[in-house]
Amino acid sequence: MSPHDHTDDHTHDHHHGDAAGHDHTTFQPDIKEPSEDWEFLEIALRELLIEKGVLSAREIQDEIEAWENKSPEGGARIVARAWTDDAYRQRLLADGNAAVGELGFTVEALKLVALENTETLHHMVVCTLCSCYPRPLLGVPPLWYKSREYRSRTVREPRAVLKEFGTELPVTTEVRVVDSTADCRYLVIPRRPEGTEGLSETALAALVSRDSMIGTAEAFSSDGKRNIL
Amino acid sequence: MTDRAISDLGGLAGGPIDISEHQPTLSERRIDAMMMLLRKKPRAFWATDENRRTIESLEPKTYEESAYYERWVLAIRALLIEKGVLSETEIEAKLAEVCARPAGGANGDQPSGDRQ
Amino acid sequence: MTGPHTIGETVRVSAGLPPGHVRTPLFLRGRTGVGIRHFGDFPNPERLAYGLSGLPKLHLYQVLFRMDEAWADEAGKEGVEDGAYAPGDTVAADIYETWLEPL
Structure with a gap:
């Protein structure tokens, strides 16, 4: 498609690079003037x-x-493969870098560690010192992940934080907060929702939300809704 | 407590988390891209850890009150x-020139470099 | 080779308060936990932060702490009672060998 096809409604913001002097007043309202x-x-x-x-x-x-172009869809593909291919799941848990490499992802210079959630163990990831995040697999982190509130409170009151994300877990499940303080990046493998046995890998990937791979939520249930226990 | 680095937040009290989604602005995306390009090969002017050290060395008031990418651009400058x-001299001169541009011309939306 | 510590070993995080760039969070200093993973060795980030090589590399471990150990002496805060965490909840952090002492 032509990048300058103005017959569509103007939802893209890349109309620039034209000759100097072009009147931008019509086509450039979505570029914010700097003020800070x-x-x-x-x-x-x-x-x-x-x-x-x-x-x-x-x-x-x-x-x-x-x-x-990097987004949580990348991580979701990896999780869906781990759900459907047990040998892959084991390789992912044993050597995250090599296993994501099989699917075309590169996590350079850092150790990629996959953490598997189970009925009795729920991982959630935070970086209390800065904002370490597995960007090659999940894209640019959400603002809340980098916020003072998330970074400070998660290690002190993880269940209160989870509740703010709509996630409540039984006390019999160990909530393990993983503080990403060094050279590791963590990808949470959420629990596979029940009733998804017949779904294809692609359909399963659609259930894997970004937040479920950070650990503030669970995967969506098979009808696409939040999976609340 | 003076022993706590300004960036070391684990366990501090805080208010509710704003979980709304945020689309990065053009300024934020450009800062992100510049940081990545300057840090990685082939340039590799500094290590990630130097970037962290620089952010931690900001004045506490600046760290507290600044937005995420504001801290990044201050670190890039330093x-x-x-x-x-x-x-520092050429940065200050350029900044004065940018700030003096008339409204609508400051964005630098038209790259002044190699783009034809 | 797993460095100076072994998986399952009880370790204590140094309570030190060194100046400069540090990668061990304050809330875990002086706390006792158990090494659950060994990640290999990495250049020392506390030296890389100053433009140095970070060599020799340091062994890096994931250490697991019980929440009630991490927050043991927080006056006036009862994590379990106020729903902040449950009795079995934990926090894990990545800690370099220079910060760990055997018990």
Whole structure:
């Protein structure tokens, strides 16, 4: 499709790069004018780095697009494979980097560790020191994962935090908060919902939400709803 | 308590978590991309750990009050100076020029570099 | 090779308060836990943070703490009673060998 096909409604925001002097008042309302000091600092640093040949504008755009192409669908594919292929599940638990590599994912320089949730053990991941997150598998982290509230409270009151996400677990299930403090990145394998025996791998992947791979929620049930015990 | 690093939050009290979804703004996406490009090969001007150390070295008030990507862009600025990639003088001069642009022209939406 | 500690070993996190960039959270310092995984060895992040090589590498362990151990001396806070956590809940963290002492 043409990137400048204006017959569709204007839901994309990439209408730029036209000749200088083009009147943008019609087509550019969705690009927010910078207002904060740090947004001006971003412009200054970026323009200087481009002028000096350290980075190019094309590279920055490509990098933005590369990250936008990474999403929780990646992690969901891995989980669905682990649910349907027991040998794969065991390889994933034994060597996360190698097993996600089989499906075309690369987690460079870091150790990828898959954590399997069971009826008696529920993992939830936090980074209390910064905001470590398995971006190659889940994309850019949600704002709440990086928030002061999530980072501070999760290790102290995990069940209160889970409740805010609509997740309540029996006291017989050990809630294990995993603080991602070092060179490991964690992918939670949520429990496979009941009644999903006949589903294809693709249909199963659709039940694996981002939050279920962080551990603040469970996978959706077979009808696509939140799986509340 | 002075022994606690400003970034070390585990166990502190806090209010409810805002779990609403947020689409990153253009500024945020560009900061993210710049950080990744400057940190990874082939440039690798600094290690992730240096980035963390720089963020932890922000004034506590700045750390407390700043947005996530605001901390990132402040860290990029500090590390580019520390590593000798850019000088403080040229950054300040450029910043003054950017801030003086008329409304509507400051965004830098038209890349000024290699894009034709 | 699993470094100085073994899986299942009870270890204590150093209670030290060194200045500079540190990767062991304050809330676990001085706490006792059990090593549950050994991840291999990695360049020391507390040196990498200052542009150094981080060599020699350090062994990295995942250490498991009981919630009621981690928050044992929190005055006026009863985690189990107020629903913050259940008796069997735990917290695991990745801790480098330099921060761990055998018990």
